Amino acid sequence: MGLTHLTIHYPRFKLSSADLRAFYPSPALSTYSYIGKFGIDEDATTLAVNAFLDLVETVGEMPKRLYLSTGKDFNSAVFLDATGINSSDVVHVPIGEVGSLQTIWEASRNEGCAFLVVDSPRGKNEKVDAYCSAAAVTGFVGKGGVEISSFDTFESASYSTSRYGSQGFDPADESMLISTVKEHLVPNSINFINFSSLKQSSRMIPNLEIKGQKTNGFSGITSGLVSLFSWLHLDFNSDVQLSIYAIDENGGASLSLQPSEKPIVIINDRRKDISLPTYLMQKEHAGNESIPQGAFISTPVYFSQKGARYRLNTAKCKDCGFIHFPPRQICKNCGSQTVSGKPLKRYGKLYTFTKILKGAAPPEFDIQQALEGDYCVGLVEFEEGPKVISQLTDVEYEDLEVDMPMKMVFRKIYRQDETDRYGYKFTCV
Amino acid sequence: MRVAVVTAGQTKFGSFPGKGVKGLFVEALHEALSNVDKELKLSDVKEAFIGNLGVGGAQLGNPAALLVEQGGMPSVSARRVENACASSGFAFRDAYRAVKNGADLVLAGGVEIMNDLSSAHQRYWLGVSGDTEWERLAGATFAGIYALMAKRHMHEYGTPREALAMCAVKNHRNAVDNPVAQFRKAVSLDRVLNAPMVAPPLGLFDCCPTSDGASVVFLASEEKAKEITDSPVWILGSGASSDYLAIHDRQSITTLEATRRAAKEAFSLSGLTPEKIDIAEVHDCFTIAEILAIEDIGFYEKGKAANAVLDGETERNGTIPINMSGGLKAKGHPLGATGTGQIVELWKQLRNEAGKRQISDAKIGLAHNVGGSGATCAVHILGGEM
Numbered sequence: 095m096g097l098t099h100l101t102i103h104y105p106r107f108k109l110s111s112a113d114l115r116a117f118y119p120s121p122a123l124s125t126y127s128y129i130g131k132f133g134i135d136e137d138a139t140t141l142a143v144n145a146f147l148d149l150v151e152t153v154g155e156m157p158k159r160l161y162l163s164t165g166k167d168f169n170s171a172v173f174l175d176a177t178g179i180n181s182s183d184v185v186h187v188p189i190g191e192v193g194s195l196q197t198i199w200e201a202s203r204n205e206g207c208a209f210l211v212v213d214s215p216r217g218k219n220e221k222v223d224a225y226c227s228a229a230a231v232t233g234f235v236g237k238g239g240v241e242i243s244s245f246d247t248f249e250s251a252s253y254s255t256s257r258y259g260s261q262g263f264d265p266a267d268e269s270m271l272i273s274t275v276k277e278h279l280v281p282n283s284i285n286f287i288n289f290s291s292l293k294q295s296s297r298m299i300p301n302l303e304i305k306g307q308k309t310n311g312f313s314g315i316t317s318g319l320v321s322l323f324s325w326l327h328l329d330f331n332s333d334v335q336l337s338i339y340a341i342d343e344n345g346g347a348s349l350s351l352q353p354s355e356k357p358i359v360i361i362n363d364r365r366k367d368i369s370l371p372t373y374l375m376q377k378e379h380a381g382n383e384s385i386p387q388g389a390f391i392s393t394p395v396y397f398s399q400k401g402a403r404y405r406l407n408t409a410k411c412k413d414c415g416f417i418h419f420p421p422r423q424i425c426k427n428c429g430s431q432t433v434s435g436k437p438l439k440r441y442g443k444l445y446t447f448t449k450i451l452k453g454a455a456p457p458e459f460d461i462q463q464a465l466e467g468d469y470c471v472g473l474v475e476f477e478e479g480p481k482v483i484s485q486l487t488d489v490e491y492e493d494l495e496v497d498m499p500m501k502m503v504f505r506k507i508y509r510q511d512e513t514d515r516y517g518y519k520f521t522c523v
Numbered sequence: 524m525r526v527a528v529v530t531a532g533q534t535k536f537g538s539f540p541g542k543g544v545k546g547l548f549v550e551a552l553h554e555a556l557s558n559v560d561k562e563l564k565l566s567d568v569k570e571a572f573i574g575n576l577g578v579g580g581a582q583l584g585n586p587a588a589l590l591v592e593q594g595g596m597p598s599v600s601a602r603r604v605e606n607a608c609a610s611s612g613f614a615f616r617d618a619y620r621a622v623k624n625g626a627d628l629v630l631a632g633g634v635e636i637m638n639d640l641s642s643a644h645q646r647y648w649l650g651v652s653g654d655t656e657w658e659r660l661a662g663a664t665f666a667g668i669y670a671l672m673a674k675r676h677m678h679e680y681g682t683p684r685e686a687l688a689m690c691a692v693k694n695h696r697n698a699v700d701n702p703v704a705q706f707r708k709a710v711s712l713d714r715v716l717n718a719p720m721v722a723p724p725l726g727l728f729d730c731c732p733t734s735d736g737a738s739v740v741f742l743a744s745e746e747k748a749k750e751i752t753d754s755p756v757w758i759l760g761s762g763a764s765s766d767y768l769a770i771h772d773r774q775s776i777t778t779l780e781a782t783r784r785a786a787k788e789a790f791s792l793s794g795l796t797p798e799k800i801d802i803a804e805v806h807d808c809f810t811i812a813e814i815l816a817i818e819d820i821g822f823y824e825k826g827k828a829a830n831a832v833l834d835g836e837t838e839r840n841g842t843i844p845i846n847m848s849g850g851l852k853a854k855g856h857p858l859g860a861t862g863t864g865q866i867v868e869l870w871k872q873l874r875n876e877a878g879k880r881q882i883s884d885a886k887i888g889l890a891h892n893v894g895g896s897g898a899t900c901a902v903h904i905l906g907g908e909m
Contacts, residue, residue: 446671446678448667448671456646473771496675
């Protein structure tokens with residue numbers, strides 16, 4: 095029994111390194127130019143939904159139970175509605191380095207279960223978000239795969255409670271973690287180690303001199319898990335043992351993995367160039383804006399179609415079987431009544447498209463347009479037949495072509511009445 | 524029983540936010556009354572149908588009664604007709620049917636003020652005529668919706684961008700000779716093609732302007748018409764239809780089914796065919812809309828309009844002159860006033876009173892008015908004394 099399927103959603107902004115250093119004057123950032131992407135249409139909730147939908151699609155079944163480790167900005171109700179998992183099948187664990195490792199450990203003891211760890215920068219704390227990853231990492235436990243052989247906790251009371259001081263970890267904590275790692279070393283192992291000190295480079299750990307051992311540093315648990323699981327995809331080797339060590343205000347912990355069988359890993363690693371002014375503007379807004387004036391689609395009306403907006407639920411004619419999306423009560427084909435149908439699969443092809451240029455967007459999209467630039471809109475024709483109009487995200491107009499394959503992603507649409515409105519957008523496959 | 528248009532008038536279309544809806548409506552009414560050949564008594568008016576989308580949300584209740592009392596007809600049975608940009612096309616149809624049903628003198632008109640709003644407010648209420656709950660939430664605008672149609676039309680039929688642009692070039696040129704048009708200035712093909720994009724493939728010159736204006740026409744029974752004029756213009760056919768609001772609900776987005784059905788009904792009622800039409804005012808809110816219109820009405824087979832436009836067939840001296848007034852593109856598009864505004868143009872053309880833009884021997888004209896992206900459409904065929 096082990097991890098058989100893994101998905102990683104890992105969107106990043108790429109700033110020029112000069113820009114980044116101007117903003118975060120830390121020598122550690124000389125080799126670093128990526129920052130976790132947050133923004134108008136993505137947050138911890140959308141990352142988690144998209145990663146989980148990809149996992150379920152790859153596995154081919156809904157997990158029996160989901161061990162879910164999330165931060166404060168996670169909207170659990172939206173996650174349940176958008177993924178269709180029963181709330182009684184979800185075990186919530188607060189995010190944290192140690193808690194996340196424990197989540198994975200517990201899931202790994204239960205065949206047919208899954209874990210999901212998600213975190214995203216809030217976009218407000220200047221010192222934190224240079225190191226924070228916006229990432230969702232999720233895995234399914236089945237027969238074979240990567241066995242998790244042990245979970246250990248250590249030095250539970252000794253670590254400083256100030257997880258993020260102005261300079262990251264307390265140096266004493268770091269030394270303690272290094273000694274712990276040294277004590278537990280096994281031959282021919284690869285170790286992923288938690289460092290968040292701004293004095294350290296995130297990738298290289300010069301003061302950890304462990305001869306003959308490969309080490310990979312990471313700053314937050316989600317980026318550590320991204321590195322660990324990316325290794326399973328890119329550098330898989332069944333002769334090595336993998337360990338991940340982490341500390342937080344609750345103590346320290348490690349997880350050991352035995353990669354006997356290569357898992358199926360889906361990595362969604364999107365990178366977007368961004369200028370410093372735009373980045374700072376996005377940071378300021380970070381999708382928290384309420385829209386003062388827009389086409390007033392009332393909150394009850396919006397949420398009455400939640401099933402269609404989140405999960406592509408359809409209506410099916412009870413007589414002729416014609417599938418309608420968006421759902422409607424009377425069949426377009428034969429005039430009979432409809433009943434609820436299966437959700438559409440998330441795939442289709444681009445039927446036609448355009449780009450809405452600056453100054454022309456409906457006012458509820460003004461903020462998105464100011465921050466993220468002009469956006470594309472298209473009609474997507476589903477494999478099952480219906481067409482739908484949708485915003486296209488993470489695409490460039492110049493790259494679009496009629497008939498190209500598209501995939502639905504779950505995104506934030508905008509915020510109105512103090513409520514985030516989520517729904518579908520489409521992106522290129 | 525035949526129904527006649529006995530007089531017609533309109534304000535200039537353009538930017539007149541200070542005139543208010545009352546001012547604009549009364550101005551159009553006076554224009555229509557001053558165009559009366561013999562005598563028309565307002566006290567004889569039995570019904571009034573007034574097209575209006577929303578006046579920016581300022582007068583959503585009872586606007587028709589307000590306008591007719593301002594115009595000196597405080598007791599006439601009046602109502603507002605709202606079908607987005609096809610509001611007064613439908614007001615005209617309702618007026619036609621009212622005359623058929625025994626009201627011997629009926630007013631049809633429309634009014635809209637769009638330039639009195641901030642840009643954000645304007646963009647707010649301009650996008651409310653589609654299936655808002657789905658189309659608007661995708662961030663689509665009306666230009667965006669028509670751009671989606673244009674892109675697909677190009678994909679299916681190889682329609683070149685130049686054909687769209689030529690519609691704008693032609694309509695701007697036509698508007699030069701129309702004293703009531705908003706833009707009386709010719710533009711070059713290069714300028715249209717190189718204008719800033721709004722929603723590609725549509726650029727700034729592919730889109731109609733935001734306009735203020737009003738238009739008023741009077742319809743009368745054959746008997747009543749004799750008191751008012753010796754040269755009535757007859758309504759030979761009327762057709763109207765609706766369609767799915769959201770373009771994703773339509774089987775094809777390169778045909779406006781509402782146009783096809785409305786045109787079919789109007790032709791069938793009149794016993795005419797597209798070949799018999801001498802002149803047409805079609806709903807060119809975007810240049811692609813003119814291409815769709817002349818195909819769906821039946822002047823051209825699907826996919827063939829682009830070449831016809833490029834060959835000059837829709838020009839003033841072409842086989843079927845389209846939008847001699849300048850169309851929505853250059854004459855202007857004050858939503859609720861557009862439908863009856865088209866009738867004003869045909870009334871003048873068919874009475875040989877269109878001045879420099881007169882098409883000689885124009886006997887039969889067609890007006891085509893679309894609401895939104897094709898959710899509603901009214902088509903009328905008019906003929907002068909033969």
